[in-house]
Amino acid sequence: MPPARKQESSATKRGPAYPKAVDRLISLFADLPGIGRRSAERLAFHFLKNEEKAAADLAAALLDVKRTVRHCEVCWNLSDGPRCDICTSDSRDRKTVLIVEQPRDLIALEQTGMYRGLYHVLMGRLSPLDGIGPEELTVADLLKRLDNHSINPGQTPVGEVILGLNPTLEGDGTALYLSDLCRQRGVKVTRLARGLPTGSQLEYANKAVLADAIEGRQGV
């Protein structure tokens, strides 16, 4: 019989003997993207060690973000109110709408400071294999903006749609689908230049690459 101390598995089964509330916090942290068990323990002990304010602040911020942040009724960007800062701004070019998959892509493009038009956030991309069709995205709201001037901010007709989807297979498929719909409506369609390396994710591109992509957009 091997000595008890070699029985790794039985020792593991005995469990970590943390108080229940600590265990629960650790497993919630460990469920988050990119956080393993060790980091989760480290985070839980960070809050145990620090004063109550640190935990209370994060708890409040978590509740706050779900309570106060919604999607813009026009473009689906993240917003404090019914319409986002970009849709309500007088200084944007309201004839141009750049379509992105998710709010983080919009933020990445905004940080280049190169684009002065409006956006439309699709909230995903077409992915037939995952059962994601146009109905799962905000395509209908986009078409309403194109068809009905009074819906687009400033009641301005949309003259150009820029496709800013990820340069991936699914992004390209979505772009193809949308470009047909836009052209049927007589709207000029362009797409971000392929300064973006195919296969990468837009949200991780650096600003210079994103700026190149905005400047070099091409007719399709």
Add this chain to the structure above:
Amino acid sequence: MPPARKQESSATKRGPAYPKAVDRLISLFADLPGIGRRSAERLAFHFLKNEEKAAADLAAALLDVKRTVRHCEVCWNLSDGPRCDICTSDSRDRKTVLIVEQPRDLIALEQTGMYRGLYHVLMGRLSPLDGIGPEELTVADLLKRLDNHSINPGQTPVGEVILGLNPTLEGDGTALYLSDLCRQRGVKVTRLARGLPTGSQLEYANKAVLADAIEGRQGV
């Protein structure tokens, strides 16, 4: 004059244009140990994307951990009640007290399943350069346990103290300080065997190394 798109710094200054609540959540996440700005954004968007329950659960767990978890009045282990599970357990050897720096060290030792005695958590180590002396630690509570049988669980006199401090310069200094105090009281003092590689942190040692250290403890 360089073109605007090369002015990285001014674009950065413009800020990320997130709603305030999102910004706040991102910076709170980014302040946590081991989490950078990118991971913080990813975490914030995880909660934005998922249903409210995910944020509410983590918020509740954070508040819960600060409300329900306290330190054991005897050994300073984490505890749900006034005394921890180890101090209240009848099946532990109450004549032996293993001194560790922090609750995580205690958990690591418990997971070996090799130790059946009690603990005392110092809540740190002596560190004169950082102004941490015996008063900043739980040394006084340890001495009370040694001097007064009625304080130690089961009113059992402590016969042996095992020093389980980190095998570092500060841990060794603390061990030296404590071993003098214990020997003055006629208590046998041992320390964990140097199966622990000097300079490492106890909380990261694997179970086999920790088990060796418990088994091979040496007189000092």
